[in-house]
Amino acid sequence: MPDHKLDVLGVGNAIVDVLAKADDTLLKTHDIPKGGMILIDEEQATKIYADMAAAVEISGGSAANSIACVASLGGKGGFVGKVADDALGEVFRHDLRAMGVEFDTKPMPDGPGTGRCLVNVTPDAQRSMSTYLGAAGFVTPDDIDPAQIKRAEITFFEGYLFEQPDARDGFLHACEVARDNGKRTALTLSDASVVERQFEVLHDFIGARVDILLANEDEAKALFETDDIDAAIEKARGLCPLTAITMSEKGSVLIPLDGDTVKVDAIGPDQLQDTTGAGDAYAAGLLFGLAKGADLAKAGGLGSLCASEVISHFGARPAQSLKALASNAGLL
């Protein structure tokens, strides 16, 4: 058994992204909301894929993308997520391990294949995601290794997976282990629709068990039932020890339980190519910074820096060494 410390341990969907160019007709034909994420079943996945253009496959998954960024920052990351025992599962595992991420969740021996996110990119540069969870939805409490949770400074959950009852039980179990061992937990809300569907259980879960909450503007508005982002920021104080609300090019705000709200500037990329993964990257920088004991301003700055790199190219995982970039920027 490994006994080294982990900076951040992610628990989320083990997904391979399938990226292709598309026109609006494809979105309409298959009822895919532009810019959003919908869950689809295998039959829908087969139909949408059949209509998609030639594609590129690249490992994805929200929390897994974050952990890839933690590794690129020079941190020690771990991941818990479910793949099938198939070629795409091998691809997903390889790509995390190749970055030095600890990933030991046993693959599903049979049942559905490894999860896929069909990403259709329209000419307006918007990305519309249709996710077939496949094996990814089958994370259970048995996949949570208490010894691994104890080694992690922060255990980070992906909201998408919160909708799977077994995975949610796994979250609860992991939170108990973390809290009992003086470690912190973090949650990203993932999507406003997740917040709407899971409103009450999410509020209870966050209030009782989450130390660091991450939300973008839409998710924050949904969670705090307001159309006014300033009102959402106001309401955020008190729900949990720290809430981070990201607002794209307007930067982010960090709202601690005690102490002043910290505003963090966004860092403009040299060239904006693709905003996919911006939130995942921000989460990585913030959580890695906090795991290492940085103050809020510095941890938020690391988040902005990671997001800036990831949106400067296609794909949601870093293309350059985030450690080198952060070091050059005086953040590490």
Next chain:
Amino acid sequence: MPDHKLDVLGVGNAIVDVLAKADDTLLKTHDIPKGGMILIDEEQATKIYADMAAAVEISGGSAANSIACVASLGGKGGFVGKVADDALGEVFRHDLRAMGVEFDTKPMPDGPGTGRCLVNVTPDAQRSMSTYLGAAGFVTPDDIDPAQIKRAEITFFEGYLFEQPDARDGFLHACEVARDNGKRTALTLSDASVVERQFEVLHDFIGARVDILLANEDEAKALFETDDIDAAIEKARGLCPLTAITMSEKGSVLIPLDGDTVKVDAIGPDQLQDTTGAGDAYAAGLLFGLAKGADLAKAGGLGSLCASEVISHFGARPAQSLKALASNAGLL
């Protein structure tokens, strides 16, 4: 059964490329010659992949890349090649069909998985390829459908596949069908090492059955046993009805059995990103032009245009509509 005409039918390796950044140490550790292509077995593939960085998967295969370019030019392309009945095989099939390519070769029901080309890109922008053929090497004469060959203006063979005895028998069978029906055959030599290993059978095959031969400088030198490219060009005349020799930024020469040699200029890309697939793309333009009855200069110009597009970005398949580019350039 479909009864429409095909401009070009490719027969080659059905391969998914696995692209990752690498350093020279990885090449040395695994005896991978820089800039070349080696065939590896499954055990070697597992070892090399384990040492590779996080990667991107994209459909490849030399002749398949060419046929993707033919489709992008607005031509009707077909492909014959063997995948396994697995997720990567589905990816390969989808990506060709999504471009409108006819691809009906039955997958292997069991045995090795779909072939993979491990592409390691070093900081000097060189690409070193290690190919595990897997199912791709199992093309047999049974996979050649005479009715499909008859519908194809040009049937195009990939030299890499010439090294598989069953596939070579398939080539011979296809050539007979094509010739008997007044159709043309084309062959790309693929790699100088293929020429060296298959020297005598290749000469016999080309002299007896090939109408259009494609070679780069190294392959031409190997085939004509000279270190002088001008001597190779001189010797090329007479081997088969048309030989095209590509010389990177120096352009290409088209050497017909009768008539003058035609020199074709290369077209510089806006930005040279990645030379992988340049030869495949050139072949597509040349063969599509010839299938459509263009003269040598125009067909060669189409080849240069296709190569120029493909080297202006990462990946060996076209990112823009080659039809639109060729139309703007007055070549279509």
